[in-house]
Amino acid sequence: TYTDDLWWQFALHGDAPRFLRAMLAVAVLLAGVALWRWLGPAHSVADVAADPARVRAVLARTDRTDAMLALTGDKRFLIAEDGTGMLMYQVRGASWIVMGDPVGDPAAWGPLLWRIRDLADRAQGRLLLYQITAPVLDLAIGMGLQIVKYGEEAVIDLASFTLDTPRLRSIRKAERAAARHGLTFRIVPAAAVPVVIDELAAVSAEWMAAKGHAEKNFSLGRFDRTYIGHFDVALAMVGDRIVAFANLWLTANHDEASVDLMRHRDDAPNGTMDFLFVHILQWAQERGYASFTLGIAPLSGIEGGRLAPAWARAAALVFQHGERFYGFRGLRSYKEKFAPDWEPRYIAGPRGVALVQALRDLSLLVGRGSTERTAS
Structure with a gap:
């Protein structure tokens, strides 16, 4: 023995x-x-270049404005064979990260998500679905992914929106005060954006320098002349001078409107961004858009009680005490001034330590980008 x-x-x-x-x-x-x-890193998988015309054809079917992130030039695509749907993603390290819900016909979503799950598995990678909505949860659960609440999105019902309500008193006052400083509102259609692009670039550079920020990637737009040129742009002006701007995300079916970049000069009058938001909301309302999204407040709406999962307790703690690093509560408070409805957004990914690794890769992707940029 x-x-x-x-x-x-x-x-x-x-x-x-x-x-x-x-x-x-x-x-x-x-x-x-x-x-x-x-x-180890994910093995490379040969990409088939997405036809920009096919991407735009699917975008024409979307009812969510965040699908416009397909035009940032930093994503890969899987497109349904019949062209009715697509998803956008990028690979960072060993993580295959899908941005938002699939786009287009919901009947195409399941096959697309299983297809990227298979691609990630073949490449020995891990799959992460970022900022998904409730309709994707059943699919994610069926794929064996862990669901984590990421935050809440502020959505305004434009059919009932009005400034003449006590809840919007502070916004109403700020808009009127800004107007007294001579601010005016203007929409520049996408076809005419090249005429003002140099001035927009100057405003953006001034804003970036004041904030000390670098441009982000993947989950946010960036000031790129080609990218900005895809969209109508809203301007706040004093005389003939642009003091603030926002590029507009608009769905073709008028289901939703939103903004992406919002930037202003250092000497813009107080209340300029409130002024711009109010006029964009009214402009979208007049044109029959059903809703307007103010974007996501990360980590908000997550209960961190004693019996909550560890990740939820940690998220609630960061939301309450991480103001100096990000301004989580301040961001939620600003959006709350517009009296929106709050809708949950989720992350779905692998379990255990692999989820932490995927979130690390996501942070690197947003902060530093991928190793490639694609044509948009």
Whole structure:
């Protein structure tokens, strides 16, 4: 018998039975392969360049404005064979990160998500679905992914929107005060944006310098002349001078309107951004858009009670005490001034440590981008 020695000691001695040495070799090999698969980067998978015309055809079917992130030039695409739907994603490290819900016909969503799940698995990667809505949850659960609440999105019902309500008193006052400083509102259609693009670039550069920010990627737009040129742009002006702007995200079916970049000069009058928001809301309302989204307040609406999961308690703690690093509560408070409805948004990803690794890759992707940019 071999009860007086540890099993691996037998494998290290020349007189140990051959099968024990073989067992050790196999165990080490398997452990090495498992560790490499766990920590290693995803193998590259050949991309088929997405036809911009096909991407735009799917965008024409969307009822969500965040689908316009397809035009940022930093994403890959999977497009349904019949052209009725697509999803956008990028690979960072070993993480395959899908941005938002799939776009287009909901009947195409399931096959697209299973297809990227298969691609990620073949590449020994991990899949993360970022900022998804409730309709995607069943699909994500069916794929075996862990669901984590990310935050809440502020949505305004434009059919009932009015400034003449006590809840919007502070916005009403700010807009009127800004107007007294001579602010005027103007919409520049996408076709005419090249005429003002140099001045927009100057406003953007001034705003970036004042904030000390770098441009973000993937989940946010960035000031890029080609990208901005895809959209109508709303202006706040004093005389003939642009003091603030926002590019507009608009769905073709008028289901939703929103803004992406909102930037202003250092000397813009107080209340300029409130002025711009109010006039954009009224402009969209007059043109029959059903809703307007103010975007997501990350980590908001997450209960961090004693019996909540550890991630929820951590998120609630950061939301309450992380103001100096991001301004989570301030962002929610600003959006709350417009009296929106709040709708949950989620992340779905692998379980355990792999989720932390995927979130790390997501942070790097948003902060630094991917190693490639695609044509838009």
